[in-house]
Amino acid sequence: MNEPAASSVRYQEATxxxxxxxxxxVDKLTLEVPAGEICVLVGPSGCGKTTAMRMxxxxxxxxxxxxxxxxxxxxxxxxxxxxxEIGYVIQQIGLFPHRTITENIGAVPQLLGWKKxxxxxxxxxxxxxxxxxxxxxxxxxxxxxxxxxxRVGVARALAADPLVMLMDEPFGAIDPINRERLQNExxxxxxxxxxxxxxxxxxxxxxxxMGDRIAVxxxxxxxEQYATPAELLxxxxxxxxxxxxxxxxxxxxxxxxxxxxxxxxxxPLAHVGQASGEVRAKLAASDVEVPFPLLVDGERRPLGWLxxxxxxxxVVPGRPDSPLGPxxxxxxxxxxxxxxxLQHETQYxxxxxxxxxxxxxxxxxxxxxxLASPEAKSEETPAVERPHG
Amino acid sequence: MGSPLLxxxxxxxxxDFFKERTSDTLPCQAKPNEPFCFDWAKENIDxxxxxxxxxxxxxxxxxxxxxxxxxxxxxxxHRSTWLQAPLLAxxxxxxxxxxxxxxxxxxxxxxxxKDTAIVALAAYTLQIIYRNTMLGLHNVPxxxxxxxxxxxxxxxxxxxxxxxPLAIPEIxxxxxxxxxxxxxxxxxxxxxxxxxxxxxxxxxxxxxxxTSVFIALAIVVLMAMAFHLGLLLAQRxxxxxxxxxxx
Numbered sequence: 001m002n003e004p005a006a007s008s009v010r011y012q013e014a015t016x017x018x019x020x021x022x023x024x025x026v027d028k029l030t031l032e033v034p035a036g037e038i039c040v041l042v043g044p045s046g047c048g049k050t051t052a053m054r055m056x057x058x059x060x061x062x063x064x065x066x067x068x069x070x071x072x073x074x075x076x077x078x079x080x081x082x083x084x085e086i087g088y089v090i091q092q093i094g095l096f097p098h099r100t101i102t103e104n105i106g107a108v109p110q111l112l113g114w115k116k117x118x119x120x121x122x123x124x125x126x127x128x129x130x131x132x133x134x135x136x137x138x139x140x141x142x143x144x145x146x147x148x149x150x151r152v153g154v155a156r157a158l159a160a161d162p163l164v165m166l167m168d169e170p171f172g173a174i175d176p177i178n179r180e181r182l183q184n185e186x187x188x189x190x191x192x193x194x195x196x197x198x199x200x201x202x203x204x205x206x207x208x209x210m211g212d213r214i215a216v217x218x219x220x221x222x223x224e225q226y227a228t229p230a231e232l233l234x235x236x237x238x239x240x241x242x243x244x245x246x247x248x249x250x251x252x253x254x255x256x257x258x259x260x261x262x263x264x265x266x267x268p269l270a271h272v273g274q275a276s277g278e279v280r281a282k283l284a285a286s287d288v289e290v291p292f293p294l295l296v297d298g299e300r301r302p303l304g305w306l307x308x309x310x311x312x313x314x315v316v317p318g319r320p321d322s323p324l325g326p327x328x329x330x331x332x333x334x335x336x337x338x339x340x341x342l343q344h345e346t347q348y349x350x351x352x353x354x355x356x357x358x359x360x361x362x363x364x365x366x367x368x369x370x371l372a373s374p375e376a377k378s379e380e381t382p383a384v385e386r387p388h389g
Numbered sequence: 390m391g392s393p394l395l396x397x398x399x400x401x402x403x404x405d406f407f408k409e410r411t412s413d414t415l416p417c418q419a420k421p422n423e424p425f426c427f428d429w430a431k432e433n434i435d436x437x438x439x440x441x442x443x444x445x446x447x448x449x450x451x452x453x454x455x456x457x458x459x460x461x462x463x464x465x466x467h468r469s470t471w472l473q474a475p476l477l478a479x480x481x482x483x484x485x486x487x488x489x490x491x492x493x494x495x496x497x498x499x500x501x502x503k504d505t506a507i508v509a510l511a512a513y514t515l516q517i518i519y520r521n522t523m524l525g526l527h528n529v530p531x532x533x534x535x536x537x538x539x540x541x542x543x544x545x546x547x548x549x550x551x552x553x554p555l556a557i558p559e560i561x562x563x564x565x566x567x568x569x570x571x572x573x574x575x576x577x578x579x580x581x582x583x584x585x586x587x588x589x590x591x592x593x594x595x596x597x598x599x600t601s602v603f604i605a606l607a608i609v610v611l612m613a614m615a616f617h618l619g620l621l622l623a624q625r626x627x628x629x630x631x632x633x634x635x636x
Contacts, residue, residue, distance in 0.1 A: 094536025
């Protein structure tokens with residue numbers, strides 16, 4: 001990638017009034033999004049969040065006030081020219097059905113008059129960045145899954161290395177499992193590209209997960225609170241925000257934690273061919289936290305859980321009785337990890353590092369203990385860190 | 390129907406034709422109940438060459454003119470939506486005028502000859518091409534248009550690079566229907582001296598010799614099928630994304 005290029009976005013009393021309506025859709029919005037951060041505009045439908053976002057690329061023209069990208073007012077620009085410098089991702093994706101994936105990604109570079117070779121190289125680079133097989137470049141959108149199409153939508157928005165990205169409920173039409181995956185991928189991507197992102201959603205959980213800052217909006221386009229996710233959860237500015245954030249604030253804070261932020265359990269490890277007696281001895285130790293041995297390979301990568309029956313043989317078998325179940329990563333968001341455990345109806349899941357080596361075991365018990373602990377209810381800012389790399 | 394004056398003016402159905410028919414050189418011609426006279430067909434196949442070329446000319450020129458006008462109207466109506474209903478009504482009315490009546494209505498204006506035929510035939514294609522072009526533009530997904538606008542496509546770029554390419558299937562479908570019906574209606578051009586294969590069917594007002602009618606009809610059908618297939622192939626070539634299968 002090139003040097004990360006991003007600009008701040010500053011709303012200065014930006015107002016949008018439709019027709020002669022007495023109540024504005026967006027009322028004197030003043031907000032600063034620092035360069036390289038994700039700002040989520042969240043609120044109930046009709047709160048003006050999409051209107052507020054679309055005033056930035058002038059797909060909605062503001063009535064009064066101004067918006068600055070870096071030091072430049074969007075009002076001073078030709079709308080079409082302005083939009084080519086702003087990435088745009090919409091919920092319906094809007095890929096061009098008649099263009100190949102490569103051509104779709106190259107749409108804005110083509111408008112900017114890039115040479116064909118450069119467009120092709122850039123498309124290939126972006127396909128790689130979003131983790132799609134380069135062979136998909138010659139396909140048409142209808143040949144891709146919904147999740148793949150939305151990744152292409154993001155790649156297309158990034159093609160001309162925009163200063164700002166606008167994302168309008170980008171994952172709203174994706175099924176929950178793929179949505180979570182796309183959210184994680186985007187956060188990983190963002191750690192690398194560090195764009196200024198305006199992200200619209202009506203889903204507070206998504207807002208908490210995605211936002212560096214969150215603007216909670218209500219009808220009439222007013223911002224009720226503009227804060228980091230942790231601040232929002234711990235100190236809601238007023239009743240509206242408190243209601244909107246919901247009663248399960250402690251649970252929501254799991255969305256701000258990574259698996260690595262909590263003390264994991266250690267499982268007794270077993271290797272293929274190891275004497276069963278040794279493993280049984282480990283299990284019998286008084287300080288054992290997980291009552292089942294975890295079978296790992298030579299690289300300490302988990303293979304499966306061993307049952308009583310497996311240990312009946314003299315040596316540890318290569319094929320464990322119980323399946324491995326979900327495998328979590330240290331960078332997984334805690335809330336998603338809990339969801340994984342619950343979904344698989346399992347008490348334990350091995351946690352691995354980047355290389356896939358065992359780093360510990362997460363259990364439902366660890367999480368419930370955390371939720372009950374004073375730490376979870378404290379006013380201190382929990383570790384909110386974006387995964388890097 | 391069909392005055393001797395018009396017949397003479399057409400120039401295609403000369404006195405020769407009738408003379409030949411009455412001559413005794415070929416046996417089966419003399420028998421009026423004979424459905425198809427192969428000997429005559431073999432001897433006279435050459436006489437269909439010029440009418441076929443004329444027919445092609447009538448069809449291609451009228452459809453091209455009709456397409457140019459209907460397409461332009463559709464683009465206007467696409468921009469100014471208030472034009473849509475009146476244009477649909479006007480082209481619809483043109484479409485309902487019976488062909489023969491249309492030809493004779495035009496006679497005082499464009500006179501005898503193929504010009505009158507072309508004007509009428511072109512007018513018939515307007516409705517089909519206009520309506521299908523509008524349908525094609527209407528069917529373009531809003532999300533593609535919204536994305537294009539948000540990415541910095543100008544209105545003109547959205548039209549030519551997104552909407553029209555995506556409307557190709559409907560536009561070509563309209564052209565197919567228009568061209569096939571024009572091939573058929575063009576057989577009536579003979580009544581206002583427009584030439585074409587009608588000369589071998591009506592012979593200037595009355596149905597001519599059945600063998601000649603059959604051959605002319607076969608050529609008409611083949612021509613319509615050839616256009617139909619040709620456009621189908623052209624559409625497949627122009628819209629590769631529609632043939633791409635999920636893998």
